Amino acid sequence: MAYKFAPAGKDDVSDLSILVNRCYRGKDLGGWTTEADFLGGIRTTPEMLEQQLKEEYLTMIKAVDPVTGKIVGCVYCKVDGTSVHSGMLCVEPSIQAKGLGKMLMQEVDNFALNNNCTSVTIDVISIRDSLIAFYERRGFRPTGKTTPFSKFGVGDAKRELVFQEMKKQL
Numbered sequence: 001m002a003y004k005f006a007p008a009g010k011d012d013v014s015d016l017s018i019l020v021n022r023c024y025r026g027k028d029l030g031g032w033t034t035e036a037d038f039l040g041g042i043r044t045t046p047e048m049l050e051q052q053l054k055e056e057y058l059t060m061i062k063a064v065d066p067v068t069g070k071i072v073g074c075v076y077c078k079v080d081g082t083s084v085h086s087g088m089l090c091v092e093p094s095i096q097a098k099g100l101g102k103m104l105m106q107e108v109d110n111f112a113l114n115n116n117c118t119s120v121t122i123d124v125i126s127i128r129d130s131l132i133a134f135y136e137r138r139g140f141r142p143t144g145k146t147t148p149f150s151k152f153g154v155g156d157a158k159r160e161l162v163f164q165e166m167k168k169q170l
């Protein structure tokens with residue numbers, strides 16, 4: 001599928017919020033990885049997304065289905081010196097495992113290179129083994145830096161959680 005990739009804007013926050021919450025916290029929607037087993041509550045709201053979009057150096061990339069015009073994936077990129085920090089990578093559950101996640105990650109690499117950055121970092125919850133393996137296959141490696149989920153995570157943690165930072169050199 002020839003998805004269209006473009007920066008998201010204020011008009012997209014409602015659709016993005018529904019998508020992000022379905023992907024991260026939805027149960028039995030057909031996706032292969034989710035946080036729903038260990039995190040309750042919502043991942044974001046339209047208001048939170050609107051604030052995020054106002055952040056300096058931050059771009060949210062949306063993937064649009066060319067047939068329906070619907071947003072079916074997204075990821076944000078934030079320039080931090082010579083590195084890009086990326087997050088909120090998600091793909092509509094019913095079309096996961098068909099390559100769109102990797103296309104969005106390629107968009108992050110392109111964004112980083114276009115902004116003269118030489119690496120990409122992400123934060124992954126440390127118990128998500130299959131997701132970490134997915135990132136490792138894409139060239140990411142743990143940096144050793146960890147952050148308690150409570151510091152910037154959103155949701156009701158059902159156990160103690162920790163973010164693990166991973167980095168890829170471009």
Ligand SMILES: CC(C)(COP(=O)(O)OP(=O)(O)OC[C@H]1O[C@@H](n2cnc3c(N)ncnc32)[C@H](O)[C@@H]1OP(=O)(O)O)[C@@H](O)C(=O)NCCC(=O)NCCS
Pocket residue numbers: 023024031032033034035088089090091092095096097098099100101102103123124125130131134137
């Ligand atoms: C993570 C996510 C964005 C991946 O999107 P996607 O469109 O499924 O990704 P792709 O189709 O490009 O790749 C799927 C990969 O998962 C692997 N995979 C598929 N089913 C799997 C399963 N049941 N267990 C483990 N790996 C699986 C595939 O082998 C493939 O990896 P490979 O290309 O190295 O072989 C998507 O699953 C998602 O939105 N998850 C919920 C939100 C989330 O957790 N985001 C990450 C936060 S850090």
